[in-house]
Amino acid sequence: MKKSLLLLLTFTFLFAASTFWETVIEIEKEFYTSRESRVFALSTETEGNATAAGQSVGETVAPEHPPGKEADDLSSVADEKIRKFNILLSVLKERPYEVNNPNNPFYNPASSEQLRTKLKTRISVNKQYNYDLAVVRDEIALLELDARKHIYGFFIHLADRWTEMSNEELLEFFKKSSQWLRSINVGKYTRLYREAKENDDKISKKIVENYENLRMHYHFFSEFLEYVMSNPSMFRYRSLTSLFKLNEIIDRINSVELFAKINTDLRHINTDMGRLLIFLLIMVVAWGSSYLFYYKLYAFLKRLIEAQKHETDELLLANLNNIRRPLFILVITFGFRLGLEVLFHPAPLPEKLAIFFFAIVVATVAYILILIVDSLFFDYMVKKGELKNKQLRQELINLILSIIKVTVVIIAISILLVRLGVNITGLVASLGIGGLAVALAAQNTLSNFFGLLKIIFDNSFSQGDWIETKDTEGTVVEIGFISTMIRTFDNALITVPNATLANTPLKNWSKRTVGRRIKMHVGVTYGSKREDVMKAIEEIERMLMNHPGIATPKKIDRQLLTSRSRREKKLVSMEDKYGVKTTLLVYLDKFSDSSINILIYCFSKSVIWQEWLDVKQDVLLKIWEILESYNLDFAFPSESLYFDPENIKESFKPFAKTPKIPE
Structure with a gap:
């Protein structure tokens, strides 16, 4: 089973994309929440006259921008509104299931109907007790609820039917919504809204909140209708057939x-x-x-x-x-x-x-x-x-x-x-909430993954390296997300968790550039002459210095190490970091029980096992030849028995008496 990829960066916005109704709310809050500061900058007579004439506020009151606002700023705001409207239309056409979703933050039909019944009941009761402010509060809330209901129904109908409607049908549909919008009489609540702003009681604050929400929905829907009515061609259905x-x-x-x-x-x-x-x-x-x-x-x-x-x-x-x-x-x-x-x-x-x-x-x-x-x-x-x-x-x-x-x-x-139609934003948020539980349940998995990162960035070992730990030795086959596979030298495959390898001391025999150690003691017999032994030691040292397979300082490319040191700019020994060993020692080392030992300590140039064995074999043969040339014999463990003649004679006297001859 193949795993996966995707380099289409244009889709990465999906993880943070808002749904249709969340976008509507964002547009309203961004462009229409401060409407009163602009709308009410007009003369109070404008709204009053409009109300008296039986007209809606939307027919006569046009929003004005604050004085001193530069023309280019106004243009940029208009362009941003158009861009957001186009986003709404794109979602409506491409993902209609997001529009026709009753469980949305803008208008929920079930809960809204319950609220409508509650508001009507409260209005009726408050009228009986002459609680005028409470009546105004609930009437504005009911009107705001009706506005949201109409906007909700408008977008659902448009999402479901736009592919089937002609331009004439679309324009007729838009005109009906515009007529409904003009029928809203908000002006009669303007004076009460201004008075409520001057008070600090709970009912007044609620009147202000409900009124501003109503105006926000009103002006958003008004400008959106104006935009789509002037651009009906945006709803031309471009199916593959057409x-x-x-x-x-x-x-x-x-x-x-x-x-x-x-x-x-x-x-x-x-x-x-x-x-x-x-x-x-x-x-x-x-x-x-x-x-x-x-x-x-x-x-x-x-x-x-x-x-x-x-x-x-x-x-x-x-x-x-x-x-x-x-x-x-x-x-x-x-x-x-x-x-x-x-x-x-x-x-x-x-x-x-x-x-x-x-x-x-x-x-x-x-x-x-x-x-x-x-x-x-x-x-x-x-x-x-x-x-x-x-x-x-x-x-x-x-x-x-x-x-x-x-x-x-x-x-x-x-x-x-x-x-x-799944809300990815909500899904990502839920994953964030459950992240702690997942982390606790997958502690070992996460520790192994971070162990992998530690192995890679510390460069502890790589695939193909010969490593050795307290319990395992072999060649690294593959370093996975969770574990590392190691092939032992008896051809078994071992799986070790990355966390174990990252937190345990290990030997990496492959991190050697030059030098695989050859160490031995050569013993010669005690009957050897001192001069011959010293000459043999000198000869062995010369042989090793000139041997093509033995590492010496003269045979190492120092320029390579110098360039690496300059490139990395670290105060570390390049010989130790890259594994370069050129030590060569030949000394008379020890007088042991059965031999005079000569220490031979050097490194082969190659770190490959087979090549190391070839070099070691050749060195042993040459040492043998040198010892023979100086009449030196290899010593081996032995025991010598020495007999004292006088002691033996005395010991055997009792047995050496002349025997008595019988008569």
């Missing part, structure tokens, strides 16, 4: 006399010959195109690749073979979607079918991106040595690739969830 002008072809087919007669019978199943023939044609074209993609185009590209006879031919063919199946699925999916849209014409494709095809496309594109990352990036750039940074560690590449592929899966799932 995009490819298939609707015109359908009408021409249905205009044929023979097909027109057949359509009289087909109307009972809500279809016609034009749509059926176009559907069949699209299916044939889709299957034909997929066949060309899957077989013919693949065979053609295969011949071109094989003709080049390049070392990457096999890799390219494998990649091409992996990608052609998802491309086949994409072509078939597009064909079916277009064909079904033709069958449902002029109505739009049902939402469930649209989501189904959308899910197939998202999954297929994500899979193709994963294949591209896995095959082209990893195999070609890494295995073929095309990376500019030759020292880039394999486990770091694996980590980056895994993160990229997991990111693709997460983003693909997020895109699908948004298409299904």
